[in-house]
Amino acid sequence: MVTEYEKKVQVTAMFNAIASKYDFLNHLLSFDIDKRWRRRLIKELAKRNPSSILDVATGTGDLAIMAAKNTDAHITGIDIAGKMIEIGKKKIERAQLNHRISFLLADAEKLPFPDNSFDNATVAFGVRNFSDLDKGIAELSRVVKNNGEVFILEFSIPKNKLWRMIYIVYFHTILPFLGRLISGNIKAYRYLPRSVNTFPFGARFKQIVTENGFNSCRTHSLAGGIAILYVAKKNI
Numbered sequence: 001m002v003t004e005y006e007k008k009v010q011v012t013a014m015f016n017a018i019a020s021k022y023d024f025l026n027h028l029l030s031f032d033i034d035k036r037w038r039r040r041l042i043k044e045l046a047k048r049n050p051s052s053i054l055d056v057a058t059g060t061g062d063l064a065i066m067a068a069k070n071t072d073a074h075i076t077g078i079d080i081a082g083k084m085i086e087i088g089k090k091k092i093e094r095a096q097l098n099h100r101i102s103f104l105l106a107d108a109e110k111l112p113f114p115d116n117s118f119d120n121a122t123v124a125f126g127v128r129n130f131s132d133l134d135k136g137i138a139e140l141s142r143v144v145k146n147n148g149e150v151f152i153l154e155f156s157i158p159k160n161k162l163w164r165m166i167y168i169v170y171f172h173t174i175l176p177f178l179g180r181l182i183s184g185n186i187k188a189y190r191y192l193p194r195s196v197n198t199f200p201f202g203a204r205f206k207q208i209v210t211e212n213g214f215n216s217c218r219t220h221s222l223a224g225g226i227a228i229l230y231v232a233k234k235n236i
Contacts, residue, residue, distance in 0.1 A: 004131035008080065008107070011129050014188045015059070015081035021183045022084065023060055028182075029175050037222050038063050038124060041151050041229055044220075046070050050119035054078070054143060056108045056136075057126025061088030061101065067122065068092075068100040076118070078106040109135040116145045124153040128199040134212050141213025141234050150214070150232045156201035158225035167226060171196070201228060 002010070015022070026034055041063070045053070050073045055064045058077030067075050079085050085103045092101045106112050108123075109132055121140050130136035140150050158164040171193045179189025200208065202219070205228075209217040214232040221228055 008131045016083040019083035052118045054118040054121040056123045063124045075101045077103045111139045113143045121150045137212040152230040155196045156228045
């Protein structure tokens with residue numbers, strides 16, 4: 001049984017190890033569908049017209065950059081993997097968004113911000129990496145202002161039997177093989193399908209969200225159930 005601390009150390013080391021190939025593999029292995037999913041999140045987020053956004057598990061900053069281009073908000077991106085943030089900083093420099101986006105090395109379960117700091121928060125494919133899911137969700141609730149919302153993108157498992165079978169074959173055999181071949185990292189692309197399998201998606205995740213500081217959580221199924229967009233609202 002892996003402890004919370006051990007998982008945090010392992011996840012940090014894993015993402016630092018694959019940082020240089022992360023963007024390329026992310027888009028290749030998802031056939032660029034991940035970009036469409038992020039656009040869907042940003043479309044929902046932009047309707048709120050936020051002035052401040054926290055992007056947790058920001059990685060190399062793809063979602064933060066997309067948010068900056070589609071809102072007038074200042075975005076603060078946090079991640080535990082320093083090498084991912086280094087790449088993200090180079091990307092925002094190239095995009096000339098330094099004045100709109102700032103990155104910080106920080107733990108999602110111990111956010112270094114006062115209560116009610118942000119209008120909204122986002123997490124794209126990062127919550128399943130939290131060492132303690134309850135703590136991470138509670139922290140998101142703490143730093144988001146009253147009536148604020150958190151937008152969470154995460155993988156799930158399709159309900160349709162045929163689609164689920166295709167998905168499982170790809171996710172458990174082809175994707176890990178290509179990931180290892182290109183990145184040279186065996187553990188990272190074994191971890192991905194395992195982390196999805198053990199993640200409490202759908203109704204179970206909604207329950208965790210509403211038990212840790214949010215009043216409601218609605219869902220949008222994406223790509224036949226491969227991913228879900230959760231929108232959680234805080235209303236004290």
